[in-house]
Amino acid sequence: xxxxxxxxxxxxxxxxxxxxxxxxxxxxxxxxxxxxxxxxxxxxxxxxxxxxxxxxxxxxxxxxxxxxxxxxxxxxxxxxxxxxxxxxxxxxxxxxxxxxxxxxxxxxxxxxxxxxxxxxxxxxxxxxxxxxxxxxxxxxxxxxxxxxxxxxxxxxxxxxxxxxxxxxxxxxxxxxxxxxxxxxxxxxxxxxxxxxxxxxx
Amino acid sequence: xxxxxxxxxxxxxxxxxxxxxxxxxxxxxxxxxxxxxxxxxxxxxxxxxxxxxxxxxxxxxxxxxxxxxxxxxxxxxxxxxxxxxxxxxxxxxxxxxxxxxxxxxxxxxxxxxxxxxxxxxxxxxxxxxxxxxxxxxxxxxxxxxxxxxxxxxxxxxxxxxxxxxxxxxxxxxxxxxxxxxxxxxxxxxxxxxxxxxxxxxxxxxxxxxxxxxxxxxxxxxxxxxxxxxxxxxxxxxxxxxxxxxxxxxxxxxxxxxxxxxxxxxxxxxxxxxxxxxxxxxxxxxxxxxxxxxxxxxxxxxxxxxxxxxxxxxxxxxxxxxxxxxxxxxxxxxxxxxxxxxxxxxxxxxxxxxxxxxxx
Numbered sequence: 001x002x003x004x005x006x007x008x009x010x011x012x013x014x015x016x017x018x019x020x021x022x023x024x025x026x027x028x029x030x031x032x033x034x035x036x037x038x039x040x041x042x043x044x045x046x047x048x049x050x051x052x053x054x055x056x057x058x059x060x061x062x063x064x065x066x067x068x069x070x071x072x073x074x075x076x077x078x079x080x081x082x083x084x085x086x087x088x089x090x091x092x093x094x095x096x097x098x099x100x101x102x103x104x105x106x107x108x109x110x111x112x113x114x115x116x117x118x119x120x121x122x123x124x125x126x127x128x129x130x131x132x133x134x135x136x137x138x139x140x141x142x143x144x145x146x147x148x149x150x151x152x153x154x155x156x157x158x159x160x161x162x163x164x165x166x167x168x169x170x171x172x173x174x175x176x177x178x179x180x181x182x183x184x185x186x187x188x189x190x191x192x193x194x195x196x197x198x199x200x201x
Numbered sequence: 202x203x204x205x206x207x208x209x210x211x212x213x214x215x216x217x218x219x220x221x222x223x224x225x226x227x228x229x230x231x232x233x234x235x236x237x238x239x240x241x242x243x244x245x246x247x248x249x250x251x252x253x254x255x256x257x258x259x260x261x262x263x264x265x266x267x268x269x270x271x272x273x274x275x276x277x278x279x280x281x282x283x284x285x286x287x288x289x290x291x292x293x294x295x296x297x298x299x300x301x302x303x304x305x306x307x308x309x310x311x312x313x314x315x316x317x318x319x320x321x322x323x324x325x326x327x328x329x330x331x332x333x334x335x336x337x338x339x340x341x342x343x344x345x346x347x348x349x350x351x352x353x354x355x356x357x358x359x360x361x362x363x364x365x366x367x368x369x370x371x372x373x374x375x376x377x378x379x380x381x382x383x384x385x386x387x388x389x390x391x392x393x394x395x396x397x398x399x400x401x402x403x404x405x406x407x408x409x410x411x412x413x414x415x416x417x418x419x420x421x422x423x424x425x426x427x428x429x430x431x432x433x434x435x436x437x438x439x440x441x442x443x444x445x446x447x448x449x450x451x452x453x454x455x456x457x458x459x460x461x462x463x464x465x466x467x468x469x470x471x472x473x474x475x476x477x478x479x480x481x482x483x484x485x486x487x488x489x490x491x492x493x494x495x496x497x498x499x500x501x502x503x504x505x506x507x508x509x510x511x512x513x514x515x516x517x518x519x520x521x522x523x524x525x526x527x528x529x530x531x532x533x534x535x536x537x538x539x540x541x542x543x544x545x546x547x548x549x550x551x552x553x554x555x556x557x558x559x560x
Binding site: 044046047065066077078079118119120121131133136137138146147148150152155157160162164166168169171172173174176 | 288289290291292293294295335336337354355356382383384385386387401402403435436437438468469470471472473490491492493494495496497498499500503524525526527528529530531532534
């Protein structure tokens, strides 16, 4: 009887996990990278997440957020960019203003469409690094690592910078998070890709 | 019966270790299995010592150095003169001063870009300050005359030039020949022959002449210039706990030669400096960290380590510097003077601390 009860509990738990993950749209790492790249050049827009694939109407931001002023109808903040390019918790057109999660959610929620991963592990393209401490947070989408181990990321950095792509020293305050549902086939090891005698894998 | 099968499958799926869900890479295996504190041939390195106490240092022949890095300057966070700007928002990139520079007299130039200025500290006090036109500069460098170049990779896409008095004199566009993307510029140098931008820690591109005028075509060299002007230096991670240092004569007729393979006691998060001094020594700095594999996924060991190599590649010293655990972005946390003196900039909750060590 006890075995049946435990089996039922496991089954229920499995179904719950499976149904939760089933809500996350399938997306490949390359699709995530393409979406992230399409946002580059757009303005930082506090609490928002929308842009255009034709790379027009970039908008602008001035001041110091949250007391900043945004002009235009497109742009994103760091978590808006992450939610959109990861397409979580649901599919969302880039032009739809949709900002479902903050850096707090990305850092601490474990029942969503992503898994926390140690920074000691290899990072893959389209993973993210996030920190949230004492009410402050930031999230960046990982692109690659260079010969020095310096990450190259996509990020909506802040009001002064907007959404940019480039190297970024990432302190140990950040943890790694990995989107569910990305096919393993397009996983690509970037960090430590350099070794003596070879410039790539 | 069906339920039993489903339950068994569910149990197996849910109880499967994370490591089995995807094949671990070589790096992951090393992380989990290699006990670096006991297997390395170098002395075990303890967790970096608490603030105010110098981290333990060793030399290649196991000699103890009489003293480790010393604090030479502490500056509080703030906007007023004599303080340094810190930017932290709810949803955005946190940052402190992105870079610093040490002059011949030991004065410390700090790129206080959050406050749109450069401040120069000497004996704990501000002796000079001048304004920057924006808050988005991330690196700077000076030539022997005191002229400055400041790097804005993202917004202005420029190397901005300033005279000896800190007055703007012009700017040079970064992107163009050999620089496809400003965000991949990793350093800027002001040499007697002009301004050079480093791309992705791999190559230098000459973008301006000594007068600050843009050059075309742009010259490229595969590495950083050594201080004595005879070599090009480059470095690359080699696995998870080692880095390779290469040298090649400036003539470029010869291939790069592996000078040394430097092993570290724990995994390298990132290389943070590669420089030579006027005596020909080469110094490589790396930020080292070990992370927990489970919540809270934090770094349970971390510190900066600088390895000093003789011109023949022999290791002559290894110095541990303080950990830099805060989230604030920094572009260049380590500076090495022409005499080989090492400085490190560390962000703390109360302000910024500068450490110094002369190997």
